Amino acid sequence: MKQDKRIRIITGHYGSGKTEFAVNYAIKLAKEKKKVVLVDLDIVNPYFRSREKKDMLERLGIKVIGSSLEGGGTDVPAISSSVFLPLQDKSYEAIFDVGGDDVGARTLGRYHSYFQKENYDMFCVVNANRPETQDVYGAIKHIQAIQNVSRISITGLINNTHLLRETTPQDVLKGQRLIRQISEKLHIPIKYVSVLAEVAEKLPQQLDGEIFPIHLYMREDWMDGN
Amino acid sequence: MAKILMKGNEAIAAAAIKGGCRYFFGYPITPQNEIPEYMARELQKVGGCFVQAESELAAINMVYGAAGSGARVMTSSSSPGIALKQEGISYIAGAELPCVIVNISRGGPGLGGIQPSQGDYFQNTRGGGHGDYRTLVYAPATLQESVDLVMEAFEVADYYRNPVIISGDGMIGQMMEPVEFKEIPKRELPPKDWATDGTKGKRKPNIINSLYLDPEQLEKHNWRLKEKYDRMVQNEVRYEMYNLEQAEIVIVAYGTTSRVVKNVISILSKEGIRVGLLRPITLWPYPEKAFDEIPETIKALLSVEMSTGQMIDDIKIAANGRWPVYFYGRSGGMVPTPDAIIEKVKEILRGQR
Known part of the structure; x- marks a missing residue:
C-alpha cells in the first residue's frame, strides 16, 4: 500500500466489488495518512455508492467527494467540481471509486491531463465469480475497454473473487489462477488479493499480490444471515 | 452448476432467457435498467429479439403481439412505468395470453423516487387495468428465489394463459448475491394451437381478441376467467x-x-x-x-x-x-x-x- 501512487483509481467490471474495495482501502489508508479523500465518480449505479457512506467515512477522517447534487436518491450523472481538489492539491492522498465497465470509466477521460505515470495507479478489480469475467477472454475484454475510454493504462490487478459471505479460500484461489493468466498476458502485476478478513486467515501465504483483508461496509447487516 | 455472483436485475434477465424467454420489449427506468441492458446484449445470442420501444404503452402492446403469436415474452419496468402498462395488461389477460411482467418498484406516488418501495402492492395484486381480471404475482425475497420464480413464471403463464407479475423492490433489483441456475419443475403444457403463427393454408386463421360486444358472451367469458383464477387460488398459493x-x-x-x-x-x-x-x-x-x-x-x-x-x-x-x-x-x-x-x-x- 505504501508503494501505491498518490492517486489510486479503482476500476473494473460492474459488480466486481470496486466500491467495497475502495471504501476499505480508504479506511486503511486513513489510519496511516492524514489527508485522505475518496472521490465517488460512479454515475452508473443508482444504489450502493460509496458516497452513501459519507457520514461513516467522514467520522474516520476521510473527505468524500460525490455528486454535486446532495442526497442519496439522485439519478442524475452530475459530477462535482470538487473532484479537481485532490488532482490539483498534491497534499491529498486520493482514491477514485469509478463506475463499472467502460461506461463508468468514461468519466476519467475528463481528468486525463492530470494522470501522469509518476502520480497515479489504476487498479482493475476482478471477480472470477462474475459471469462476464469468469475467463481470461472476458476479463481482458473489460480491461481493454476500460483502458480505451479512460485513455490511461491499468497498473495493477486486484483479485476480488468472492461469493459474499459464502466465499471460500477455493474461490479466492480460483480467481488467483485466472488473474495470473491475465497478468502474464497483459504484463500487469497482481497488486492485491482482496478478501473477507475471516477468509484471509485461511489463505496460503505464497500468493502473488498483497493479501488485503476487507469488511463488508456497503452491505447492510440485515441482508445476510439470520 | 457452480454458483456465480449476480446483480438482481441481471439474474432476473438471465433466468428469463433460461426459462425460454426469447422476446423482450421495454422502456428504460431506474432501478431496473440492467434488465433491458442484459436482454439487449444477450437475446440476440440465442436467436431472440430485443426492442426498446418508444414508450411503456408500446412495449406492453408488443408483448401482446408476441404472446399472441405463441412466443415466450417478457417486459420489465418500475412503478410508474408499470402504471403505464396497465391497459395492455388488462387486454392480455382478457385475450388470455401468457407473458411475464417484472416490476422492480420504486417510491411513489407520481414520479416518486428511485429507492426501494413496496408501495405497488395494490397495483400488482389488484391491477390498475379495468375489468374482471387477475394476475399471478410472485414476490421473491432473495436473488436465488428470484431466479427460480422467473424461470417458473414462464411455465405458469403458459399453463394458465395469463400474465404473471414478478414483484421485486429496487433492493432486489440492485443487490448482489450468489445464484445458481437449477432445473425447474416443468408443467404439462398443451400445444399453443390458438397462436397466430400462420395458417400455412391448412386451418382457419386464429384470432387474438378481447372484444365481446354481446354482453351475454362477455359475461360467459368473464365467468370462465373467474373459474381459471379460482384454480390459481386452489393450486398456486406459496408462502x-x-x-x-x-x-x-x-x-x-x-x-x-x-x-x-x-x-x-x-x-x-x-x-x-x-x-x-x-x-x-x-x-x-x-x-x-x-x-x-x-x-x-x-x-x-x-x-x-x-x-x-x-x-x-x-x-x-x-x-x-x-x-x-x-x-x-x-x-x-x-x-x-x-x-x-x-x-x-x-x-x-x-x-x-
Whole structure:
C-alpha cells in the first residue's frame, strides 16, 4: 500500500466489488495518512455508492467527494467540481471509486491531463465469480475497454473473487489462477488479493499480490444471515 | 452448476432467457435498467429479439403481439412505468395470453423516487387495468428465489394463459448475491394451437381478441376467467412459515422487508422473545390458508411493509378477526431498520401481556 501512487483509481467490471474495495482501502489508508479523500465518480449505479457512506467515512477522517447534487436518491450523472481538489492539491492522498465497465470509466477521460505515470495507479478489480469475467477472454475484454475510454493504462490487478459471505479460500484461489493468466498476458502485476478478513486467515501465504483483508461496509447487516 | 455472483436485475434477465424467454420489449427506468441492458446484449445470442420501444404503452402492446403469436415474452419496468402498462395488461389477460411482467418498484406516488418501495402492492395484486381480471404475482425475497420464480413464471403463464407479475423492490433489483441456475419443475403444457403463427393454408386463421360486444358472451367469458383464477387460488398459493413454534407474534412481510424481519426474529430470540414470520411468496393468490396454520400461542399479527400500509388489508381479510393486526411501515424509499421493528414488537407485547 505504501508503494501505491498518490492517486489510486479503482476500476473494473460492474459488480466486481470496486466500491467495497475502495471504501476499505480508504479506511486503511486513513489510519496511516492524514489527508485522505475518496472521490465517488460512479454515475452508473443508482444504489450502493460509496458516497452513501459519507457520514461513516467522514467520522474516520476521510473527505468524500460525490455528486454535486446532495442526497442519496439522485439519478442524475452530475459530477462535482470538487473532484479537481485532490488532482490539483498534491497534499491529498486520493482514491477514485469509478463506475463499472467502460461506461463508468468514461468519466476519467475528463481528468486525463492530470494522470501522469509518476502520480497515479489504476487498479482493475476482478471477480472470477462474475459471469462476464469468469475467463481470461472476458476479463481482458473489460480491461481493454476500460483502458480505451479512460485513455490511461491499468497498473495493477486486484483479485476480488468472492461469493459474499459464502466465499471460500477455493474461490479466492480460483480467481488467483485466472488473474495470473491475465497478468502474464497483459504484463500487469497482481497488486492485491482482496478478501473477507475471516477468509484471509485461511489463505496460503505464497500468493502473488498483497493479501488485503476487507469488511463488508456497503452491505447492510440485515441482508445476510439470520 | 457452480454458483456465480449476480446483480438482481441481471439474474432476473438471465433466468428469463433460461426459462425460454426469447422476446423482450421495454422502456428504460431506474432501478431496473440492467434488465433491458442484459436482454439487449444477450437475446440476440440465442436467436431472440430485443426492442426498446418508444414508450411503456408500446412495449406492453408488443408483448401482446408476441404472446399472441405463441412466443415466450417478457417486459420489465418500475412503478410508474408499470402504471403505464396497465391497459395492455388488462387486454392480455382478457385475450388470455401468457407473458411475464417484472416490476422492480420504486417510491411513489407520481414520479416518486428511485429507492426501494413496496408501495405497488395494490397495483400488482389488484391491477390498475379495468375489468374482471387477475394476475399471478410472485414476490421473491432473495436473488436465488428470484431466479427460480422467473424461470417458473414462464411455465405458469403458459399453463394458465395469463400474465404473471414478478414483484421485486429496487433492493432486489440492485443487490448482489450468489445464484445458481437449477432445473425447474416443468408443467404439462398443451400445444399453443390458438397462436397466430400462420395458417400455412391448412386451418382457419386464429384470432387474438378481447372484444365481446354481446354482453351475454362477455359475461360467459368473464365467468370462465373467474373459474381459471379460482384454480390459481386452489393450486398456486406459496408462502413460507418461519419460527412459528411457541411464538407470541407473527410478523407478516414479503420481499426485502421479510429479510429485515428474519434478522429481527434472530435478535429477539436472544432476548427470549419468540416471533414468527409468515412470508407470502405469492401476493396474489394471497396465502389466506397459511393463517389457518398459525399456532394458538399467537397474540397478534404485525404487518411490516415498505409502504404506508397496503398488504395489511389482505392480512385483515385472512385474519378474519381472529387476531388484532398491527402495522409498521416505512415509505418513499426508506427501508425499515431491525431496531424500529423490534421496538414495535415490544410495544405490542406490552399492550398484549
